[in-house]
Amino acid sequence: xxxxxxxxxxxxxxxxxxxxxxxxxxxxxxxxxxxxxxxxxxxxxxxxxxxxxxxxxxxxxxxxxxxxxxxxxxxxxxxxxxxxxxxxxxxxxxxxxxxxxxxxxxxxxxxxxxxxxxxxxxxxxxxxxxxxxxxxxxxxxxxxxxxxxxxxxxxxxxxx
Amino acid sequence: xxxxxxxxxxxxxxxxxxxxxxxxxxxxxxxxxxxxxxxxxxxxxxxxxxxxxxxxxxxxxxxxxxxxxxxxxxxxxxxxxxxxxxxxxxxxxxxxxxxxxxxxxxxxxxxxxxxxxxxxxxxxxxxxxxxxxxxxxxxxxxxxxxxxxxxxxxxxxxxx
DNA sequence: GTGATTGCAAATCGTTTGCATTCAG
DNA sequence: CTGAATGCAAACGATTTGCAATCAC
Numbered sequence: 001x002x003x004x005x006x007x008x009x010x011x012x013x014x015x016x017x018x019x020x021x022x023x024x025x026x027x028x029x030x031x032x033x034x035x036x037x038x039x040x041x042x043x044x045x046x047x048x049x050x051x052x053x054x055x056x057x058x059x060x061x062x063x064x065x066x067x068x069x070x071x072x073x074x075x076x077x078x079x080x081x082x083x084x085x086x087x088x089x090x091x092x093x094x095x096x097x098x099x100x101x102x103x104x105x106x107x108x109x110x111x112x113x114x115x116x117x118x119x120x121x122x123x124x125x126x127x128x129x130x131x132x133x134x135x136x137x138x139x140x141x142x143x144x145x146x147x148x149x150x151x152x153x154x155x156x157x158x159x160x
Numbered sequence: 161x162x163x164x165x166x167x168x169x170x171x172x173x174x175x176x177x178x179x180x181x182x183x184x185x186x187x188x189x190x191x192x193x194x195x196x197x198x199x200x201x202x203x204x205x206x207x208x209x210x211x212x213x214x215x216x217x218x219x220x221x222x223x224x225x226x227x228x229x230x231x232x233x234x235x236x237x238x239x240x241x242x243x244x245x246x247x248x249x250x251x252x253x254x255x256x257x258x259x260x261x262x263x264x265x266x267x268x269x270x271x272x273x274x275x276x277x278x279x280x281x282x283x284x285x286x287x288x289x290x291x292x293x294x295x296x297x298x299x300x301x302x303x304x305x306x307x308x309x310x311x312x313x314x315x316x317x318x319x320x
Numbered sequence: 321g322t323g324a325t326t327g328c329a330a331a332t333c334g335t336t337t338g339c340a341t342t343c344a345g
Numbered sequence: 346c347t348g349a350a351t352g353c354a355a356a357c358g359a360t361t362t363g364c365a366a367t368c369a370c
Contacts, residue, residue, distance in 0.1 A: 028344055028349060049334080064352045069335065089249030089359080090334060102283070104293040115290040123262070123279045124302065130275040132307035133264040140300045142284060147292035188324060188369050209359080224327045229360065249334080250359065 014095045015041035021080045035060035036071040045112040046084055046094040046103075084112065084141070106146035113146075174255045175201040181240045195220035196231040205272045206244050206252040206263075244272065244301070266306035273306075 018037045023029060039055035040047055047055075049068050056063045072093050075081040082096045084103065094112065101116040124135035178197045183189060199215035200207055207215075209228050216223045232253050235241040242256045244263065254272070261276040284295035 030344070030350065032351065062352075065334090066336075066353085067351060070350085083247075085245060085247055085249075088334095089245075089251075091249075102287070104287050104291055104295060106293065113291045113293070115287045117283075117286050117290075119279065119283045119286070120302075123277070123300070124304075126277050126279070127262070127264050127275045127302055127304075130277075131264055131273045133266065133273070133302070133304045134310060135264060135302045135304040137304070138300065138302045140283070140298065142280075142287055142293070142295045142298045144287075144293045144295040144297070150294060190325065190369070192326065222327075225359090226328085226361075227326060230325085248359095 010044075012041070018075060018080045018095060021078055022075070025078055027074065031060045032056075032063055032067045033071050035063050036068055037075075040081065040093060041095060043094075046092040048090065048092045052093070085139075102140045102142065104142045104144060104146075106144065106149055111146050172201070178235060178240050178255060181238055182235075185238050187234065191220045192216075192223055192227045193231050195223050196228055197235075200241065200253060201255060203254075206254040208250065208252045212253070245299075262300045262302065264302045264304060264306075266304065266309055271306050 015037050018041065019029065019034065022033065022037075027033075035056035036052055038059055039052045042055065043051070049065065049072065052072075053063060053065050053068050056068060072081060072083075076083055076093075080096055081093050084092045084094065086092065092112075094114075097114045097116075101114045102118065103112050103114055105112045120135075120138050120140070124138070127133055127135055175197050178201065179189065179194065182193060182197075187193075195216035196212055198219055199212045202215065203211070209225065209232065212232075213223060213225050213228050216228065232241060232243075236243055236253075240256055241253050244252045244254065246252065252272075254274075257274045257276075261274045262278065263272050263274060265272045280295075280298050280300070284298070287293055287295055
């Protein structure tokens with residue numbers, strides 16, 4: 001399988017896109033930011049700030065946690081990354097997808113993938129009908145099992 | 161309007177339901193728990209732990225924050241209250257609705273109401289088709305404007 | 321009485337802020 | 346050069362934990 005390689009290419013392309021976005025917004029092209037962006041884009045799915053710090057330090061050893069947060073905030077404000085909220089209050093991040101979609105997270109391996117399509121319309125309509133609220137935005141996360149974990153772990157419980 | 165009164169009645173009924181649930185699970189019926197449960201049920205919508213502490217202390221002045229959290233955890237583990245996660249990592253709580261439904265939160269006044277019905281099925285199906293993930297659970301929050309705020313603030317921009 | 325429950329105080333942990341230093345353009 | 350960006354250290358704030366005192370049954 002060349003999947004890793006594919007991801008690598010994909011990640012590089014994505015990193016380029018994010019860096020271009022930063023440049024387009026008139027922001028400096030610094031080592032720290034490159035490190036964070038690359039750390040973010042080498043992962044096929046989402047990353048926590050701590051993971052980004054660790055991976056980023058492989059590229060730029062001086063990298064500080066605070067810079068990871070600031071860079072992520074900046075990228076998010078530019079719409080270049082998407083923040084995923086965890087129930088425990090922490091966040092993780094992934095490069096923003098091109099089209100509006102949603103995530104599925106594997107409850108065993110924590111892998112998160114994007115899928116396209118958004119059928120929230122009917123839900124919004126019924127919300128409107130029942131409550132009088134007009135819906136402006138929504139946030140949805142699905143949880144389940146990815147194919148690998150389903151195959152591998154049907155018998156076992158989920159890993160913590 | 162007697163809506164307040166209605167809520168009062170509704171809240172009392174709901175408080176009774178929660179207390180009954182605790183008793184049914186073999187848990188002690190303590191002052192602290194009663195205070196938290198009542199504080200939770202007098203609100204027509206969700207409450208933060210801090211709000212519950214304040215309201216609860218009106219009933220049981222000794223109430224400590226830690227007890228609010230522990231009681232909420234317990235109620236949640238019994239399926240009697242539902243936890244709502246905020247993007248900033250905090251939580252708020254509301255008595256669990258009878259049927260599976262979702263929430264709409266007003267982006268201006270923060271009021272949250274339930275509505276029934278769950279059209280996630282089609283979304284789960286398309287997730288499965290596109291990603292291979294099987295969906296076991298989901299979490300959805302809708303954001304928009306409640307009728308009052310829409311009426312009051314139609315001319316103004318939305319509050320941040 | 322006895323184990324569950326409570327509350328105080330201190331700890332935790334992800335995240336943010338103050339401020340002096342360093343870097344990119 | 347000069348403002349933007351960084352990093353260290355300290356602050357923050359919601360939530361959790363250790364442990365002794367208290368309460369419900």
